[in-house]
Amino acid sequence: MSHSQHPHAHSEAGPVSHAEGHHGHGHHHHAGGTDRRRLLGALLLTAGFMLIEAAGGWWSGSLALLADAGHMLTDTFALGLAWLAVGMARRPADHDRTYGYHRLEVLAAFVNGLVLLAVVGGIYYEAALRLFHPEPVAAGEMLLIAALGLFANIASFALLHGGHHDHGNLNRRAALLHVIGDLLGSVAAIAAALVIMMTGWMPIDPLLSMLIGLLILRSTWAVIRESGQVLLEAAPADLDVAALCDVLQREVPGVLDVHHVHVWSLTPERPLLTMHLRAAPGSDSAQVLAAVKSLLAHRYGITHSAVQVEQGPCPDGDATEQVGHAPGCC
Structure with missing residues (x-):
């Protein structure tokens, strides 16, 4: 089965090459x-x-x-x-x-x-x-x-x-x-x-x-x-989590909704993120994941993220943690 056909595509690392990390x-x-x-x-x-x-x-x-x-x-x-x-x-x-x-x-x-x-x-x-x-x-x-x-x-x-x-x-x-x-x-x-x-x-x-x-x-x-x-692992002060969810839904083709979003900082200069997102049926999960990580890195400076792409019901159940008011961002 190809990566795009998996119901849940998961990535733990940001878009930084091995050479860049060592430098x-x-x-x-x-x-x-x-x-x-x-x-x-x-x-x-x-x-x-x-x-x-x-x-x-x-x-x-x-x-x-x-x-x-x-x-x-x-x-x-x-x-x-x-x-x-x-x-x-x-x-x-x-x-x-x-x-x-x-x-x-x-x-x-x-x-x-x-x-x-x-x-x-x-x-x-x-x-x-x-x-x-x-x-x-x-x-x-x-x-x-x-x-x-x-x-x-x-x-x-x-x-x-x-x-x-x-x-x-x-x-x-x-x-x-x-x-x-x-x-x-x-x-x-x-x-x-x-x-x-x-x-x-x-x-x-x-x-x-x-x-x-x-x-x-x-x-x-x-x-x-x-x-x-x-x-306290609060979201960075300069980051609007609800707006981030809205941007992902509007600007990344294939993203239907974003949920289970958590953003915090290891240090102020090292933001971290985990999230689930539901992709449209038939979309390429690998392409959706790459587009999301590129946007996170270049617009928000988040180069270390764990993003779970789903093409069906969330395996962790309905998201209940409200982090903003963007539709589907919970």
């Missing part, structure tokens, strides 16, 4: 090694200056410096976690983890986001205490330490931002966000020191710390939300 895999490993070295450099810079800034904050009495040192302590942990995740993600798939270890980078981003939330909470708590009970600040010492910190943070930022980075990679985005938070903290400490030196107005120190915390919070929530969606 992309090698490129990913090379990029991962570069990112890991840059993360290690940023980690060492952050950890070293964290000790200097903590001592300087205690010496000068500056909450902005102490808050930034506390932030850098968590960032040392965060960058270390990101560094480990990049290395683990390069490990090949095995029988227990058939998708490999790519999700570790998403998990690291989620954990780092939660750590940043705790840091912002601590900054706000200390700022509130300092506003109600102002303490003197040695502005000159504070300015010196903050300026040194700014140079260290700029160097860390240049290391991470200058590497092979993908805006879809949550782990690298989360690591960079930690460093940006440190950089803004140093700017805030410099501004607070200058205001105190010129006016003697002490509340500027905790007020600027709260402002920086707000800026960090906004970006942190975006990383937590996106990594949480990936971990």
Whole structure:
């Protein structure tokens, strides 16, 4: 019996040749090694200056410096976690983890986001205490330490931002966000020191710390939300599943309806899909399958899909999971 005569044609792989898969895999490993070295450099810079800034904050009495040192302590942990995740993600798939270890980078981003939330909470708590009970600040010492910190943070930022980075990679985005938070903290400490030196107005120190915390919070929530969606295996935010079903029914000859559709992401840059589709009687299942996979790859960037083509009743029974409002897309 030919492939087109089978009632159920099934495919597990996307339209990527063996040679193409190996080329992309090698490129990913090379990029991962570069990112890991840059993360290690940023980690060492952050950890070293964290000790200097903590001592300087205690010496000068500056909450902005102490808050930034506390932030850098968590960032040392965060960058270390990101560094480990990049290395683990390069490990090949095995029988227990058939998708490999790519999700570790998403998990690291989620954990780092939660750590940043705790840091912002601590900054706000200390700022509130300092506003109600102002303490003197040695502005000159504070300015010196903050300026040194700014140079260290700029160097860390240049290391991470200058590497092979993908805006879809949550782990690298989360690591960079930690460093940006440190950089803004140093700017805030410099501004607070200058205001105190010129006016003697002490509340500027905790007020600027709260402002920086707000800026960090906004970006942190975006990383937590996106990594949480990936971990919950939600459909990619930029993909309308109902519209995808409608496009397949309208534009692929021989497709009568689409059902049992599931779309999720291994990582934000690796969308995955499974679906059943019913082909018209007498149509060539192999041609229908090839057309569907081509459309998924070129229009939606989904190159790994499992598509079951049926020319009779669905063997899994009636589809009951509603994922959209397109006719036949359930």
